[in-house]
Amino acid sequence: MKVGLEVHQQLATSKLFCACPSELNESAGTTFVRRLRPASGEERSVDAAAAFQAARGLAYRYESGPSNCLVEGDEEPPRPLNEEALDVALTVALLLSSRPVDEVEMMRKIVVDGSNTTGFQRTALIAVGGSLEVGGKRHEILSICLEEDAARKVGSGAGEVAYRLDRLGIPLVEIATGPTITTGAEAREVAQEIGALLRATRRVRRGIGTIREDLNVSTEGGHRVEVKGVQELRLLSEYAEREEGRQRLLLEVRDELVRRGARVEGEPRDVRAELGELRTGPVGSAVRDGGTVLALRLPGFGGLLGSRPGSDERLGRELADHARAAGLGGLLHSDELPGHGVSAELLGRLRTSLALGAQDAFVLVADRSAQRAQRAVTAVAARARAALEGIPGETRDPLPDGRTRYSRPLPGRDRLYPETDVPPVPIGSDRLGRLRAHLPERPSATLERLVREHALAPELARQLVYGTDLDRFDELVRQGHAPAGVARLLTQELPSVPGEEGKAPFDPPTELLHELLTASENGAFAKEGMPRVLAELALGAPSVAEAVHRTGLAGVDRDELARVVDRIVREQIGLLRERGDAAFSPLMGDVMRELRGRRDGKEVADELRRAIARHLGGSAP
Numbered sequence: 001m002k003v004g005l006e007v008h009q010q011l012a013t014s015k016l017f018c019a020c021p022s023e024l025n026e027s028a029g030t031t032f033v034r035r036l037r038p039a040s041g042e043e044r045s046v047d048a049a050a051a052f053q054a055a056r057g058l059a060y061r062y063e064s065g066p067s068n069c070l071v072e073g074d075e076e077p078p079r080p081l082n083e084e085a086l087d088v089a090l091t092v093a094l095l096l097s098s099r100p101v102d103e104v105e106m107m108r109k110i111v112v113d114g115s116n117t118t119g120f121q122r123t124a125l126i127a128v129g130g131s132l133e134v135g136g137k138r139h140e141i142l143s144i145c146l147e148e149d150a151a152r153k154v155g156s157g158a159g160e161v162a163y164r165l166d167r168l169g170i171p172l173v174e175i176a177t178g179p180t181i182t183t184g185a186e187a188r189e190v191a192q193e194i195g196a197l198l199r200a201t202r203r204v205r206r207g208i209g210t211i212r213e214d215l216n217v218s219t220e221g222g223h224r225v226e227v228k229g230v231q232e233l234r235l236l237s238e239y240a241e242r243e244e245g246r247q248r249l250l251l252e253v254r255d256e257l258v259r260r261g262a263r264v265e266g267e268p269r270d271v272r273a274e275l276g277e278l279r280t281g282p283v284g285s286a287v288r289d290g291g292t293v294l295a296l297r298l299p300g301f302g303g304l305l306g307s308r309p310g311s312d313e314r315l316g317r318e319l320a321d322h323a324r325a326a327g328l329g330g331l332l333h334s335d336e337l338p339g340h341g342v343s344a345e346l347l348g349r350l351r352t353s354l355a356l357g358a359q360d361a362f363v364l365v366a367d368r369s370a371q372r373a374q375r376a377v378t379a380v381a382a383r384a385r386a387a388l389e390g391i392p393g394e395t396r397d398p399l400p401d402g403r404t405r406y407s408r409p410l411p412g413r414d415r416l417y418p419e420t421d422v423p424p425v426p427i428g429s430d431r432l433g434r435l436r437a438h439l440p441e442r443p444s445a446t447l448e449r450l451v452r453e454h455a456l457a458p459e460l461a462r463q464l465v466y467g468t469d470l471d472r473f474d475e476l477v478r479q480g481h482a483p484a485g486v487a488r489l490l491t492q493e494l495p496s497v498p499g500e501e502g503k504a505p506f507d508p509p510t511e512l513l514h515e516l517l518t519a520s521e522n523g524a525f526a527k528e529g530m531p532r533v534l535a536e537l538a539l540g541a542p543s544v545a546e547a548v549h550r551t552g553l554a555g556v557d558r559d560e561l562a563r564v565v566d567r568i569v570r571e572q573i574g575l576l577r578e579r580g581d582a583a584f585s586p587l588m589g590d591v592m593r594e595l596r597g598r599r600d601g602k603e604v605a606d607e608l609r610r611a612i613a614r615h616l617g618g619s620a621p
């Protein structure tokens with residue numbers, strides 16, 4: 001397996017071509033609807049991915065932010081390139097020993113899936129070449145680009161997709177590596193290193209969705225497949241490995257298809273009449289609605305569409321994905337029949353009427369619209385034909401379970417042409433000199449410094465540098481909180497707050513974390529209670545005090561602690577006399593159970609030791 005990564009990181013500057021803030025915003029301004037058509041690229045041909053999108057004939061509804069920005073709505077030309085964002089991109093280039101271009105030329109990349117109002121995404125090459133060392137291995141950097149982020153998809157309905165413009169135009173630095181990664185784990189490590197390097201500039205946005213990865217995966221004898229828009233770093237290795245497995249399975253299936261002399265029948269057949277009274281299942285509903293049911297004969301495909309031993313991928317799913325991309329709910333293939341409303345008897349009749357042998361297969365494509373059914377069956381036939389060749393190059397969407405799904409053809413170079421509204425920006429040696437003089441600390445140096453300055457355990461420092469943002473750490477430490485406590489909060493306690501399904505992880509403002517640490521330090525609750533207090537805050541407790549109250553962990557004051565310890569020691573005095581020091585652990589357990597984490601463990605232990613000494617001393621003859 002060969003994997004190349006593209007990392008896209010949003011910058012915390014204003015937008016790339018206007019002065020609007022780079023913040024997501026739930027309050028909407030005006031709404032307008034557009035349709036987008038592809039134009040041919042500089043070399044006069046229309047890009048395959050763009051043509052595919054346009055053929056779907058969708059309308060796009062845009063919700064602007066409260067500013068109703070005319071640049072975002074493409075009612076006004078873009079302003080000159082954001083110089084601050086350019087500085088960040090150049091800084092990243094210098095950190096990666098990448099060679100900056102002499103002049104930044106903005107290009108338009110045709111993208112007509114509605115994710116922008118112009119029909120293209122603006123992108124500029126900033127630097128080429130460079131390298132990054134991860135775990136003793138050198139990974140090649142191909143290019144660094146600065147581009148505008150796309151609009152945010154907020155919904156879709158019949159023939160229409162809705163986007164919000166708050167994300168459109170947020171500057172993105174894109175770093176592309178060469179195909180030097182060979183395992184899923186390595187992909188994750190490289191992405192982590194690049195993420196830490198980007199955060200080292202202290203000018204990046206943070207939170208879910210602010211950094212996204214594309215994976216380019218190819219295997220021996222396969223083809224490049226792009227898994228686009230991975231937001232969860234922890235799933236990166238899984239996407240890479242599953243894609244490798246998918247390509248391996250499809251190559252095995254290809255060999256068997258070739259051995260059998262399999263082929264794809266040219267013309268699909270309308271079999272609605274033969275389905276008679278079928279009313280259940282996906283095909284049944286199309287029959288009931290008077291729709292079209294087309295059968296595509298696949299001689300030699302029998303048994304190769306369904307599940308195969310040792311793999312949870314299947315060719316049938318690939319075919320269904322193409323039917324889905326053409327606007328259908330899916331399809332039925334003969335390896336999964338009888339079932340889905342098709343009885344064994346009906347299946348037998350269909351096989352006879354389609355004149356199929358034991359090793360032959362077929363797929364059924366059904367829809368109310370004859371046109372849509374026809375378009376889908378054409379797409380499915382093309383995908384089945386590609387299976388005889390091997391792996392088609394394509395773009396795939398990551399799914400939450402680690403699998404991926406076909407989304408569209410791979411875009412090519414036909415989609416680029418020059419942007420004429422944005423003046424080019426020469427990169428002078430003055431500018432590079434100024435940036436070189438103020439290069440941020442590299443992650444490896446930060447790690448060493450954290451261990452040295454704050455006496456943090458190396459593993460904790462590593463989690464800080466590679467897993468969180470250091471601005472918050474620095475700020476909280478500046479406010480006087482203990483570095484180790486802050487590090488634990490940011491790297492362990494906060495990330496493990498149980499999230500709600502489908503909601504963004506709990507990400508409170510730094511001010512609240514300051515309050516929380518202060519409360520803990522003042523003994524409002526014990527250190528051990530931190531996860532529970534955080535969980536209450538995540539569930540909506542309006543203040544730290546209220547969260548502490550809801551957990552029932554409200555601190556136990558010194559007097560009460562002394563009273564509880566004293567009573568328990570009295571109750572167990574027999575055990576204490578009999579076992580001496582060995583009685584400490586069970587007594588400690590009793591006290592902690594009673595206090596239910598409302599007091600720090602170390603303080604409890606100290607109090608208990610004092611009480612034991614007092615009682616044993618006092619009662620000694």
Ligand SMILES: [Zn+2]
Pocket residue numbers: 015018019020069070071072
């Ligand atoms: Zn704007």
